Amino acid sequence: MVSRQSPPTDRVVAVLDFMVARRGERFGLSELARGVGLAKPTCLGIVTALTRGGYLVHDAVTKAYGLGPALIAAGRAAQNDFTASALARPELVELSARYDTVCAASAVVGEQIMVLERTGPTRAAATIKVGQTYPFAPPVGLMYVLWGGDRALDEWLARPPTLPSRIDRAHLRQVVDECRERGYLVESLSPAGLRLHSLMAGVAAYDLPAQVRDLVGEMVSSLGERVYLGADLATRRRHPVSLIAAPTFDADGAQELVLTLYVGGALTGAEIARRGNALAAAADAVTEQVSGRRPTGWR
Structure with missing residues (x-):
């Protein structure tokens, strides 16, 4: 079986991995993009979709992103498995x-x-x-x-x-x-x-x-x-x-x-x-x- 790479998916995973490794912290778009090694427009598209799905939250005042409540449900489901x-x-x-x-x-x-x-x-x-x-x-x-x-x-x-x-x-x-x-x-x-x-x-x-x-x-x-x-x-x-x-x-x-x-x-x-x-x-x-x-x- 030959593995098939999906760079767009890898970038989404990289953002989530970065945030999970720094749970409790929040990051602005520029800081997050630098941390993950992505261009700001690419990072913005990813965090916008993750925020819409509840996997990240976006503070309207500070403009910072943090982990969202959808990860709680996902984590509980995974734990049950x-x-x-x-x-x-x-x-x-x-x-x-x-x-x-x-x-x-x-x-x-x-x-x-x-x-x-x-x-x-x-x-x-x-x-x-x-x-x-x-x-x-x-x-x-x-x-x-x-x-x-x-x-x-x-x-x-x-x-x-x-x-x-x-x-x-x-x-x-x-x-x-x-x-x-x-x-x-x-x-x-x-x-x-x-x-x-x-x-x-x-x-x-x-x-x-x-x-x-x-x-x-x-x-x-x-x-x-x-x-x-x-x-x-x-x-x-x-x-x-x-x-x-x-x-x-x-x-x-x-x-x-x-x-x-x-x-x-x-x-x-x-x-x-x-x-x-x-x-x-x-x-x-x-x-x-x-x-x-x-x-x-x-x-």
């Missing part, structure tokens, strides 16, 4: 406090992966943000289909890749089977891999020029290669861990959310197991609260 993420927040808060780290809940929304909840220290706020998106196509997104059954996995593998990647199917099968049995995934990323992950944040699939995709693709390992297997964690040494992830399920037994506990350091196998089991227990609690159920069979 993501009940599981709201229920996950108390679980994530507890895990963040216990391990002094960032935790997040994310899911596939449309054609992208989106961060829906984020808890933990503010020092890492710049790296993980609510609303942050990633392309949902290989090599990004394995954990969002890993527990969803083989059909979901095969459909994801069939998507045109965001970046060139290799597939060692025998190894990937072992990763899938072990993670399903364990109930959580443990991933290690190199510093280069972490930078690549940051690069992909907010980048729509297929938007990178072909030469850039090929170059960056050389940094990408085989799918599942960054996931620790049981034999890896059985050794006594400490293991560099980027994150631990576990799934929640809806009433149909389909994978709904991924809860993530970020580590960013080296842990022993026993420490990894404690954190992984705690995260899986939190995910199970969310599944229970939404009257969900684990799949009865994987294949």
Whole structure:
């Protein structure tokens, strides 16, 4: 599937993003246009339409624009569609406090992966943000289909890749089977891999020029290669861990959310197991609260 860009729509989104990021503040047309990087006539057309729809308000005296009441209704509707993420927040808060780290809940929304909840220290706020998106196509997104059954996995593998990647199917099968049995995934990323992950944040699939995709693709390992297997964690040494992830399920037994506990350091196998089991227990609690159920069979 080829992504289709809509510059006019992108400009509307940019205005709303700018205002939401500065909620509580109001901006005149010139200031808003400079902040978003638009020409004043273009910005005026956008804010006029948004004001007419109630998404912005315009002060007749100060001539400043602020967020409007229509966003309240939109936000409530969106929250109702993501009940599981709201229920996950108390679980994530507890895990963040216990391990002094960032935790997040994310899911596939449309054609992208989106961060829906984020808890933990503010020092890492710049790296993980609510609303942050990633392309949902290989090599990004394995954990969002890993527990969803083989059909979901095969459909994801069939998507045109965001970046060139290799597939060692025998190894990937072992990763899938072990993670399903364990109930959580443990991933290690190199510093280069972490930078690549940051690069992909907010980048729509297929938007990178072909030469850039090929170059960056050389940094990408085989799918599942960054996931620790049981034999890896059985050794006594400490293991560099980027994150631990576990799934929640809806009433149909389909994978709904991924809860993530970020580590960013080296842990022993026993420490990894404690954190992984705690995260899986939190995910199970969310599944229970939404009257969900684990799949009865994987294949």
